Amino acid sequence: MTIPQRYSLVTLGVADVIASTAFYRAIGWVPSSHSAEGDVTFFTTAGGVLGLWKTGELAAEAGVSTMHASAPAFRAVALSINLESRSAVDDACAEWLAAGGAVSKAPTETEWGGYSGYVADPDGNLWELAHNPFWPLDERGLPVLG
Incomplete structure (x- = not known):
């Protein structure tokens, strides 16, 4: 299997x-x-x-235990929401902040040719808000990787 x-x-x-x-x-x-x-x-x-x-x-x-003396604040996981444009990333970031979330990295151009920023929910769970011009989105908003 x-x-x-x-x-x-x-x-x-x-x-x-x-x-x-x-x-x-x-x-x-x-x-x-x-x-x-x-x-x-x-x-x-x-x-x-x-x-x-x-x-x-x-x-x-x-x-597993929830308490580790050496546990980092960064959990080594980020969920991503790919969006159709750079302006959609900026708009989503502003909405995230207005709802009570935080920005850990403001949206900016990336070295791979896209546009991305990182936000956190009130519990610190990280989400990437990104536009990747090389990954078109399907009708559900999911990246098509070919």
Whole structure:
């Protein structure tokens, strides 16, 4: 058997599911009816499902500790939203800030010929907002890599 080359669900550990849900609602995302208010929130996206779950519960489910003395603030993971233009990246960044998120790197031209910036949700989960002129987007807004 070969493991399918896809992801179905990304779960972000958050301090407060209600507050985090309010943030994602503020950027225009609509929770799924399969959510359990205050316990877990799911958002259906064009790619896969995004879940918000309390950090401690996610760690316990995975069998890992949430406290490491040497744990870096950077979790070595960033989710990305590819957008159709540079101006769409700037607009998305402004909306992210208005909703209560933060910018860790303002959008700028990249060395690979695109345009990208990094934002964080209130729990510090990183998202890249990017325009890659070499990756056209399909009807769902997903990159076509050829």
